[in-house]
Amino acid sequence: MDRHLNELEANEVLAGNVSPEVASHLAACALCRSSRDEMEHLLRALTAEADHLSEKPDAFWLAQQRQISSRILPPRRRYFAPRYAWAAVAAILIVGIAFLLKPGTPPKVPAPVAIAAENDQQLMIDVEQTLNSDVAPPLEPAQVLVQAMTQTSSNHPATVSKETRNEN
Amino acid sequence: MADALANLSMFGKVAATEAFSAESFDQLVFVHQKRIYRLLISLLRDPDAADTLTQECFLKAYTSRTSFRGECSVETWLYRIAVNLARDHVRNRRSAFWRKLFSARKSPEEELDDVAQTIPDKRPSLERSMLAREEVALVWKTAEHLSPMQREVFLLRFAQDMSLEEIAQTLEVQLGTVKAHLSRALSTVRARVKEHRSGPPLK
Structure with a gap:
């Protein structure tokens, strides 16, 4: 190449695409090499400045991570959502009712032996009364009535004779 | 994990x-x-x-x-x-972007000094360092004036140091498209830098 690099060739060099012909020219031409070096340094300064601007303390990155995490993670579930509140109220009511219905001191139940003894004694009394009586227990009212009538007639005999006459 | x-x-x-x-x-x-x-x-x-x-x-x-x-x-x-x-x-x-672009810019002086060393100038070192700083600022400013695709290709290549293939994948365009945009972007930047060096310093 017997000429200096044109604009396109110089751009290609800066972009990193160097053909063998251009490379040999750069090796031989101080002017083109100097021009390339100037621009390369200038462009490298952009990289260095981007590095400088993005240098941050660890606290910065940590805070950024936390910010992102806090916005990514889903909100915590509300364990006391209304539907669960209803369930809680129902449970409390059930427990309360169960507590109120809880049986207190159980009533005293007489000893079975004592009950049997009382029953036997009463039964014996009834049997004895039945045996001693002249009539069966179902006829006791009739017996009482007869006794009363007998007593009345013995106290008023005239009344009885008059009634006898009337009958005749 | x-x-x-x-x-x-x-x-x-x-x-x-x-x-x-x-x-x-x-x-x-x-x-x-x-x-x-x-x-x-x-x-x-x-x-x-x-x-x-x-x-x-x-x-x-x-x-x-x-x-x-x-x-x-x-x-x-x-x-x-x-x-x-x-x-x-x-x-x-x-x-808002532009306001912050000019207010928040900070460059590492070492890199600027390094750039300054390459500038063919006989002026004192401090002045050359200032000139280098101006030129870096000029490149950023020029990049902002490029078309969106040219700017992205240019900055991904030189600020992010990505390969042309990576840029093509990132921007979802053909490799040839990346090369074309990069070449145009470089032409614009080189022209602006050349113009700056031949003219009055950037204010």
Whole structure:
């Protein structure tokens, strides 16, 4: 190449695409090499400045991570959502009712032996009364009535004779 | 977990499902957040916006994780999201962007001195350093005046130090398109620098 690099060739060099012909020219031409070096340094300064601007303390990155995490993670579930509140109220009511219905001191139940003894004694009394009586227990009212009538007639005999006459 | 992320960095769709769970997404953020932030600050030159958009980038990645098909690496996929967010940001808040561009700019002096050494000038070192600082500022400013595609290609190549193939994948364009845009961008920048060196210093 017997000429200096044109604009396109110089751009290609800066972009990193160097053909063998251009490379040999750069090796031989101080002017083109100097021009390339100037621009390369200038462009490298952009990289260095981007590095400088993005240098941050660890606290910065940590805070950024936390910010992102806090916005990514889903909100915590509300364990006391209304539907669960209803369930809680129902449970409390059930427990309360169960507590109120809880049986207190159980009533005293007489000893079975004592009950049997009382029953036997009463039964014996009834049997004895039945045996001693002249009539069966179902006829006791009739017996009482007869006794009363007998007593009345013995106290008023005239009344009885008059009634006898009337009958005749 | 580390294996999942390693696979994810390649082309693992199956691994993507695992790595995009809420718990392991923290690890994904840890691995990629610095490069995403660097990309955004290169494109925007605004630390606050870069921080905000880095977070937005990961949120968007998480919410649209089901659309990730594993056709590219997760890093490239994250770059795409970040570039799109940066485009929207520039489009929507252009005036604020420019204000911050000129107020928040800081360059490491060592690098500027290094640049200054290459400038063929016989002026004293301090003056050359100032000139180098001006030229770096000029390059940034010129980049901001490029078309969106030229600017992105130019900054991804020289500020983010990405290869042309990576740029093509990130911007979802052909490699030839990247080369063409980069060449035009370089022509513009070289012309501006040449013009600056031959004219009065930038104020």
